[in-house]
Structures are given as structure tokens and as C-alpha cells.
Amino acid sequence: MKAVYFAWVRERVGKTEEDIAPPASVATVADLLTWLGQQGEEYENAFGNSKVIRVAIDQTHVKHDTPIAGAREIAFFPPMTGG
Amino acid sequence: MKAVYFAWVRERVGKTEEDIAPPASVATVADLLTWLGQQGEEYENAFGNSKVIRVAIDQTHVKHDTPIAGAREIAFFPPMTGG
């Protein structure tokens, strides 16, 4: 699946997007945030405080307990500050 | 003192303004409304249901228990419907 990053999540990871392949044990958004946080220092820096990260699956906001099965694009970003 | 009339009060009285000279016993706005209602059929028609009439003394809204002493211009009109 494709992971996309915005705002300071993007800056900390150092990429705007990438293909990720989490193991089968990663079932929910929360699992994925934990797994991502273990992929290196920059990821730990971005996802260490995972509670504040907002997530969208295929461009729709989802909660952290949402299953990720079937997701094509998962986006990670801080709380929104538009307007 | 000068009396000025607006909207259907003006239409019923048949004048936009006039000088009035109520007797000394007419002390409040309510007294004045009662007295005006006795000045002929068109006045009775305009002021008969005096509760609905709004009053301004010298261009400031006043309640019906307000004294009229010292008033130069007293305006009578229905509830406002601007905007």
C-alpha cells in the first residue's frame, strides 16, 4: 500500500510518500502506527507520539481502531489547521 | 410638541406629522396614546389598539410608562420590519 505524509509528519519522515509492506500481523491503523514508529529514527521521531497523528484511508478520515485491510493509500498527518 | 407618524399609523391618521397640545393631565406615553385615540375616528382607528404602537421621544425608543414632559418630537409607529 502507499503511505503519504503531510506537514511535520512529512518533514520528520523525510518523504512525501512511499510504498510500505507491513507484516500480516499489522491489522489496524494503531498497529500500523506502532510498526511505522519502529522503521528507523526518523519514523520514531514522526510516529513516536502516535496519539496525535490523524489518519485517512483512501482519502477518508478513519479512527485508530479501523482495520487497514484493502487500503490502497494511507495518509498520516497532524491535526488540521486550515481556514 | 410635534407628533410624527409612520407606516400604517401614518396612513390611518392621514398625516405624516402635526403639532399636538394635549392637556396637562396627559403625563405619560400611555396617557398620550389614550388621548390621541379620542381625537376623532381616524385617530381611534390608529391608536385604538395602543399596546401594539411603538413610541420614540426625540428619536429614542421609550416604553409606554415614560413621562412625556419636555418632549419636542414624539413618533408613533408599528413594530419595525426592516432588514
Place this chain on the structure above:
Amino acid sequence: MLKVRIQREDFDPQAEAQALTDGRTDVGAVVTFTGLCRDEGGMLAALELEHYPGMAEKELERIAEEASLRWPVQGIVMLHRYGKIAPGERIVMVAASAHHRSEAFCAAEFLMDFLKTSAPFWKRQHLGDGTSGGWVEAKGSDDEAAERWK
């Protein structure tokens, strides 16, 4: 900046709103309200707006000042037309500018609620068949809208 004007002619809402921000870099929010004449399903030919000259201006100024005491607004505009107004034409506009949106929204709603209930204007209807539809009656919902600010 508090600006109040009563006039027969139409006005330009954007020019009025623009004046609240021109040359400034400290305004964060501008809310405008424009009220227009509806044709009431084709029944209405025109509205005729009567006002109490002198007092109408004073009341709008009083309302604008009250709003500026209640919220930290940076500017207020209140314009109201009188005379005959055809369906689709503008009747009234208010605008409020402030640092933040909630202040601008509150002030603009407050301005309209009190304009409706305390500014001396009266509407009469002219119907499509050439007859007068009579004077518009004041609405209880307008009194309630004004009450909530007390």
C-alpha cells in the same frame, strides 16, 4: 471603523467589505450579510421601505456601537436602503471584521438581529396584480433572535 448609511440607491457589498481590510494586515476575518428582496414565489412585485430619517441613522449607530463594545471588532458596516425595491435587489447589508471568525460572526448576527427589531424601518408589499399587499407584520422569530443576546 463604524460606518452607517441609509440611502435610496443600491450599494456595492464587496467595495464595502473591501474597505474593512484595505491597507491593513491585522484583519483575520470578515463576515458579510446581504439581505435581498424575494419575489415570494412570483407574488411580489416590489417592497417599499419607509424609514424614520434621523432616528434610523441614530439607531444603526447605536447598534454598531453596542456590537463594538461586546466583541473586539475592528470594523463594522451597516447599510440600509429605502424606497421601492424590486425582487432580486439588495435591501440591507452588514459587515464585521475582527481578528477571529467567531467574533466577526457574532457581531454580524447581532447587528442584523437588532437592526430587524429596533431600527425604524417598515416594509410594505406591492403585489404582482397591482394591488397593495399591505404592511409586512413583525415576526416573533425576530424578537426571539434579538432576545438571545440579552
Place this chain on the structure above:
Amino acid sequence: MLKVRIQREDFDPQAEAQALTDGRTDVGAVVTFTGLCRDEGGMLAALELEHYPGMAEKELERIAEEASLRWPVQGIVMLHRYGKIAPGERIVMVAASAHHRSEAFCAAEFLMDFLKTSAPFWKRQHLGDGTSGGWVEAKGSDDEAAERWK
């Protein structure tokens, strides 16, 4: 008429508001909100707006549709810019038209409250001394404003 657009360029609030009433005689009320970049007492050189292309449009459309289900609005406009925006420049506008003013005011406030909390836009500050002031933090007051519509 629901219109949603995300663009780098500035927009014309009056042209957008005008489009809600052009050729119509059944609109009674138009409320517009315009959000501008403040200089924060001279400290701020610019804001930079990042967004999630695709999702941002979808979210604005979702919010506009939700508003049109809640109130009998006749039209809605939501425009949001991205990229670098200098103090005094417009960032966002929403507009709502309806028969009556309370519906237009409610819809416009609702649009802004949900735009703030659910549309994927992020602001970063550029300071006058050439440094980055970092990412703007989300405000609890915005969450509370959105909560009141639940």
C-alpha cells in the same frame, strides 16, 4: 448550487457571492466569510498552506453537502488557497445563500467550523527575520466550535 475549489491564486469574494444571486429573485439572505492572513503584530512574513490534493476537495464537498442537508440553503461556495500567502491576503472564503438569514448564518458558521477541523490543510509560519516559525498548532477552540453542531 454547491461550489468547492482549491487553488493557489487569489479569488474574488464578491464575484463568488454574486453568482449565488445572479438571475434569481428567490434568495433572501447571503452570508459570506473571508479569512485573511494576519501579520501577528508584524512578526509574520507569510503563511504557507499545505494540503492533501484530492482529499481536500472531497472533504470540502462532504462538508458542503452536510450543511445543505441540515439547512434549506440555496447555494454554498467554499474556496481555499494553498501555497505561500502574505499578510493581508485572503486564504479562504465560504458563502451560503438561503431564504432567511438564520439559515444562511448557521450554514456559513458550520462550513467554517468543519473546514477548520476536518479539511486536510496545514499552515506553517514564515517569520519576518527569515526563519520558519514552525507549523501552526491546532486550537482546542476550533474543536469546541465544531462540537456544538453534533
